[in-house]
Amino acid sequence: MDSDDSKLDRLMKDHKSDYIEDSGFTYRVMGALPRDRRIAGNRRRFILLVSSSLLSVSLALVLAGPGFLPGLFAQFQFAINHPVLDLFGVSFGAIPVACFVAGICATVSLGFGPLRRVLR
Amino acid sequence: MPLSDADLIARVLVFDDRHAFSELVKRNQSSLRGFLRGLSKGDHALADDLAQETLIEAYRSLRQFEGAAKFNTWLLGIAYNRFRGNLRRRREEPVDMSKESDQPPNASSNPHSSQDIGQDLDAALATLRPEEQIALRLCYREGLSHEEAANVIGCPLGTLKTHILRAKARLRSFLDAYA
Numbered sequence: 001m002d003s004d005d006s007k008l009d010r011l012m013k014d015h016k017s018d019y020i021e022d023s024g025f026t027y028r029v030m031g032a033l034p035r036d037r038r039i040a041g042n043r044r045r046f047i048l049l050v051s052s053s054l055l056s057v058s059l060a061l062v063l064a065g066p067g068f069l070p071g072l073f074a075q076f077q078f079a080i081n082h083p084v085l086d087l088f089g090v091s092f093g094a095i096p097v098a099c100f101v102a103g104i105c106a107t108v109s110l111g112f113g114p115l116r117r118v119l120r
Numbered sequence: 121m122p123l124s125d126a127d128l129i130a131r132v133l134v135f136d137d138r139h140a141f142s143e144l145v146k147r148n149q150s151s152l153r154g155f156l157r158g159l160s161k162g163d164h165a166l167a168d169d170l171a172q173e174t175l176i177e178a179y180r181s182l183r184q185f186e187g188a189a190k191f192n193t194w195l196l197g198i199a200y201n202r203f204r205g206n207l208r209r210r211r212e213e214p215v216d217m218s219k220e221s222d223q224p225p226n227a228s229s230n231p232h233s234s235q236d237i238g239q240d241l242d243a244a245l246a247t248l249r250p251e252e253q254i255a256l257r258l259c260y261r262e263g264l265s266h267e268e269a270a271n272v273i274g275c276p277l278g279t280l281k282t283h284i285l286r287a288k289a290r291l292r293s294f295l296d297a298y299a
Contacts, residue, residue: 012257012261025171029176032176
């Protein structure tokens, strides 16, 4: 480091600019900040959750065929009208239905938080 | 024990902790506004506006802060770009400093007073071009290497070294006065 470098280095480090009083500057900056930097992210997640849920439910209904819902209703009626042992057979068929319902509930619960922020 | 800048930044990113960000603003506002006042030739209103814009942009793009340099250094890079953008919008040309480079800063009544040296140094720095000011500040006050400073400013390494050489040449009379 040559002598100019040494002088400059010493001067710059030893003599920093005078401190500037805040005088409300921080308050003005905080007032000008965007409302909530997480809102954009939550809104995006909420839209993705709802759209993917609707898409997956629609796809499931289409793949299951037109007789799915009436068949489901018939299964529950069958379970109610028949002995307990038959219920075990029905329960295996009810497992995918239960997963389907659980998925819907999970989607709604996960979307509730972001929805509340979006609507706030 | 006060939280470090890294801890405050983490709180802002994870919890959107506004108190943490206000603490970051308080810690860095003097340095940032002083830097911009030097660039804007003492126009305090413009400097404060640019400082506010810088901090808002920093808040929005906080995830891009990698932590390799100090937070203050990162802010100075944003502030410098903001200043250049403002300059382009106002279509101002840099003042020709070549005629002033040989003129020493105004002599203080007590040249050995620390406060006077600091003020004279600020006045001398304010006569430099913006790119020279930021090059000196990053390399000599913030302690960055030439490569790091060039990365912050967004210019080639050779260009940064040229800025520093020219700045030192302009400040030569000042440096001689305060040997």
